Amino acid sequence: MTSFVDVRNMVGWVAATGPERIIAGIMEYLEQDFARWESFDKTPRVASHTPFGVIELMPTSDHESYAFKYVNGHPSNPARGYQTVTAFGVLADVHNGYPTFLAEMTVLTALRTAATSAFAAKLLARPDSRVMAMIGTGSQAEFQALAFRHAFGITTLRVFDVDPDAIAKFVRNMLPLGFAIEVAGSAAEALDGADIVTTCTADKARATVVADEWVRPGMHLNAIGGDCPGKTELDPAILDRADVFVEYTPQTRIEGEIQAKPADFPVTELWEVLAGRRAGRAEADAITVFDSVGFAIEDFSALRYARDQVAGTRYEQRIDLVADPDDPKDLFGLVGAFSPVG
Numbered sequence: 001m002t003s004f005v006d007v008r009n010m011v012g013w014v015a016a017t018g019p020e021r022i023i024a025g026i027m028e029y030l031e032q033d034f035a036r037w038e039s040f041d042k043t044p045r046v047a048s049h050t051p052f053g054v055i056e057l058m059p060t061s062d063h064e065s066y067a068f069k070y071v072n073g074h075p076s077n078p079a080r081g082y083q084t085v086t087a088f089g090v091l092a093d094v095h096n097g098y099p100t101f102l103a104e105m106t107v108l109t110a111l112r113t114a115a116t117s118a119f120a121a122k123l124l125a126r127p128d129s130r131v132m133a134m135i136g137t138g139s140q141a142e143f144q145a146l147a148f149r150h151a152f153g154i155t156t157l158r159v160f161d162v163d164p165d166a167i168a169k170f171v172r173n174m175l176p177l178g179f180a181i182e183v184a185g186s187a188a189e190a191l192d193g194a195d196i197v198t199t200c201t202a203d204k205a206r207a208t209v210v211a212d213e214w215v216r217p218g219m220h221l222n223a224i225g226g227d228c229p230g231k232t233e234l235d236p237a238i239l240d241r242a243d244v245f246v247e248y249t250p251q252t253r254i255e256g257e258i259q260a261k262p263a264d265f266p267v268t269e270l271w272e273v274l275a276g277r278r279a280g281r282a283e284a285d286a287i288t289v290f291d292s293v294g295f296a297i298e299d300f301s302a303l304r305y306a307r308d309q310v311a312g313t314r315y316e317q318r319i320d321l322v323a324d325p326d327d328p329k330d331l332f333g334l335v336g337a338f339s340p341v342g
Helices: 005-015 019-035 106-124 140-152 163-177 187-191 238-242 249-255 269-272 295-308
Strands: 002-005 046-048 053-061 064-071 087-093 097-102 133-137 156-160 180-183 195-198 206-210 220-222 232-234 245-248 288-291 317-319
Touching: 002 005, 002 295, 005 019, 005 097, 005 106, 005 295, 019 106, 019 140, 019 269, 019 295, 053 295, 064 295, 087 106, 087 295, 097 106, 097 295, 106 140, 106 220, 106 245, 106 269, 106 288, 106 295, 133 140, 133 187, 140 163, 140 195, 156 163, 156 187, 163 180, 187 206, 195 206, 220 232, 232 238, 238 288, 245 269
Parallel strands: 002 097, 133 156, 133 195, 156 180, 195 220, 206 232, 220 288, 245 288
Antiparallel strands: 002 317, 046 053, 053 064, 064 087, 087 097
16 A cells, blocks of 8 residues: 555645744755765656646656656646646655655645755855845745745845735735745845845746846855746856856756856756865855756655655555555456456
């Protein structure tokens, strides 16, 4: 039997546990898995692009467990009453190939994306960072705010979005949670005085959401919206004066901010900083960019954490997903022989 967490149980588990606590737990699992980065099979995600959006598969394995995530990205979906991103994921036992854990990952991906951002920032941002600018207040924004409160104690947010309804939603959700929110009249205004900047916009375009002249020494930019070919958010000039960090270079060169740069543009993979092989923030006045596109090992970590936390609780179900005949060689016997009459 395969362990299964559906949407109702995922939402129930998150509500009962608290999203900030879950983000903290996923950060611990991310640190464990990034520390053994070289032991994983790694490949850029398999993407199917259409005029409507993209559908992707994100696989990885540590040779004990195999994982993949199915995820879409359809920026026009909200206008049609659908989520921009939906996802589910699977863990399987490498030794027999059986799926052991199946879970919704629309909510879980939001948590792991925020956890990854905060995990990276702990390695790259100034420890005394206290103000965060958020450009884009869509589905990911609340999770990012909670992650950075956990990681840095940040409660002061300067936010901007071209959609006033998205801003109103964000303010409505986060004010009761103790955040001080300043709604800016522009992205430039939001960045003024910020220590950390998170960009998370949805349009599939080579956009300049953050201009070079708005970025001051000492900032850390958490660029998470540029996650497919042809979509960026940062002025390329920012990258020229920043230290740029990525998850998995071959994938980020296709999808991230650095797709606008030559193939030899220098970047550092995050695991190298964790392992002490490469430097993170060189000095207080350095500008650091985490060019994040999301990578399969992060989903692996989130699935492991969810599996471990819900095991034996009311949030875990068991489903009969794998055919299991008495004789492993007689699959036909499981359905019974059929002989047409006449």
